[in-house]
Amino acid sequence: MKNVGDVGDLCTGCGTCAAMCPLESVVMRIDHDRGVYEPLVDGECDGCGVCLRVCPGVGVDFTDLNMRVFGREPDDMLMGNYEECYIAHSRDDELRYGASSGGMISQILIYLLEEGLIDGALVTRMNPERPLEPEPFIARTPSEIIESRGSKYCPVPANVALKEILEVPGRYAVVGLPCHIHGVRKAEVISRKLRERIVYHLGIVCNHTPSFRATEFLLERLGVDPGDVKSIRYRGEGWPGSLRVETESGDLLLLLPEYWGSGFGQLFMPERCRLCADHMAELSDISFADPWLKELKDEKKGRTLIIQRKNHGIIEGSDGLCEIEPIQASKVITSQIYNLYMKKKVYQRGNDLYRTVFPKIDIIDRLIALIYPQNLRIPRKLMLKYMAIYQIIVTLKARRDFLR
Ligand SMILES: Cc1cc2nc3c(=O)[nH]c(=O)nc-3n(C[C@H](O)[C@H](O)[C@H](O)COP(=O)(O)OP(=O)(O)OC[C@H]3O[C@@H](n4cnc5c(N)ncnc54)[C@H](O)[C@@H]3O)c2cc1C
Structure with a gap:
């Protein structure tokens, strides 16, 4: 089997090519050395090029896609196009407690299903047979939505499930990271079926997806053999x-956020995430994030930050099921300040500089993306402290533990 195109490290592993290949010849396989998914050609290929046309790894034309989706380019470089921001949580305590933040993605999907506004939603659960692998699928019942709640911090080829949307008529919502949403939007450009059938695009704010090696690292910390895992x-x-x-x-076994949420994931960041400048899932209809705000440091049950980019009336519609309050966009930015500035100022600048100065030297791109001081306009002392001290200590500690 050979790789799709000549995409190499640019592949995000999103799975769009596997769903869109007209000959159904592309499969997503785990590359265990790198701990990421890669698309392989397993069958006939007539060189039609659809796989590369829908590939978000090779590039995303934000100007063109913003014009298609919102009819305008964004005024706000950090947020993208948006109308309102909210902080919210599901009123269903059980759902909220088991979700990532306030359970808002799952609650909205349940509302859409129960109101008959969608027939299914593209979501991701962990595979019951292979518990360390994710399983994207089309959920058609509230219990399937609940089963899929919670963030999966491993590579997810979510867009392979677009295939079912192409095959089965209906109205659908898709849930995905920025790279998944990029793939969906690119696929919609060439597929009328997808344009008509996908009626809601719910985007997950994302700094990066840790590779499978991050999970291996955590299991090692816990002293668990991966073959022994029943569920994660x-x-x-x-x-x-x-x-x-x-x-x-x-x-x-439980591992508390003080350790696994401490930034160690940066050690296991796939190459492609270092080139991504979209933290806020800017091409989604609504984006969802954790509320990393000082005033919420004592929050225990969870709340979700919401960036509404297109008003489909679903925030108002699901009001009875959720507690929803408007919040200033500046708060959303504050909650993501470090990651947002890294993406917008360091990674994006790195990409621009690379394209202009070093069009052919791959390694330079990576180095630039890694050089923090390039971002001379970082406004907050806190961020400087984080980058200069905390990040280094955490990274060294994680590396030491890993090698021990
Ligand atoms: C890899 C990753 C990185 C993230 N980085 C940040 C960050 O930097 N800052 C921040 O504020 N928030 C980040 N988040 C988002 C945050 O963890 C929550 O997803 C968000 O707050 C929504 O919570 P919720 O309770 O409303 O979602 P839930 O109700 O728990 O629903 C989560 C939904 O997302 C789907 N899903 C989960 N993981 C994946 C995945 N990897 N790929 C595709 N679909 C998935 C689930 O199937 C489910 O439908 C990240 C999430 C992920 C998965």
Whole structure:
């Protein structure tokens, strides 16, 4: 089997090519050395090029896609196009407690299903047979939505499930990281079926997806053999939640956010994430984030930050099921300040500089993306402290633990 196109490290592993290949010849396989998914050609290929046309890895034309989706380019460089921001949580305590933040993605999907506004939603659960692998699928019942709640901090080829949307008529919502939404939007450009059938695009704010090696690292910390894992859940049990691993022998192990949420994931960041400048899922209809705000440091149950980019009336419609309050956009920016500035100022600048100065030297791109001081306009002392001290200590500690 050979790789799709000549995409190499640019692949985001989103799975769009696998769903869109007219000959159904593309499969997503895990590259265990790198700990990421890669698309392989497994069958006939007539060189039609659809896989590359829908590939978000090779590039995303934000100007063109913003014009298609919102009819205008964004005024706000950090937020993208948006109308209102909210802070919210589901009124269903059980749902909220087991979700990532306030359970708003799941609650909205349940509302859309129950109101008959959609027939299904593209979501992701962990595979019951292979518990360390994600399983994207089309959920058609509230219980399937609940089963899929919670963030998966491993590579997810979510867009392979677009295939079912192409095959089965209906109205659908899709849930995905920025790179998944990029793939969906690019696929919609060439597929009328997808344009008509996908009626809601729910985007997850994302700094990066840790590779599978991050999960291996965490299991090693817990002293668990990967072959012994019966189930894994990365978030849940309140906010910000804990990693929970159940083993075949019945042990239940928890890893608290102080450790696994401490930035160690940066060690396992796939190459492609260092080139991504979209933190806020700017091409979604609504984006969802954790509320990393000083005033919410004592929050235990969880609340979700929401950026409404297009008003479909679903925030108002789901009001009875959720507690929703408007919030200033500046608060949303504050809650993501470090990651946002890294993406917009360091990664994006790195990309621009690379394209202009070093069009052919790949390694330079990576180095530029890694040079923090390039961002001379960082406004906050706190961020400087974080980058200069905390990040280095955490990274060294994680590296030491990993090599021990
Ligand atoms: C890899 C990753 C990185 C993130 N980085 C940030 C960040 O930097 N800052 C921040 O504020 N928030 C980040 N988040 C978002 C945050 O963890 C929550 O997803 C968000 O607050 C919504 O919470 P919720 O309770 O409303 O969602 P829930 O109701 O728990 O629903 C989550 C939904 O997302 C889907 N999903 C989960 N993981 C994935 C995945 N990897 N790929 C595709 N679909 C998935 C689930 O199937 C489910 O439908 C990240 C999430 C992920 C998965």
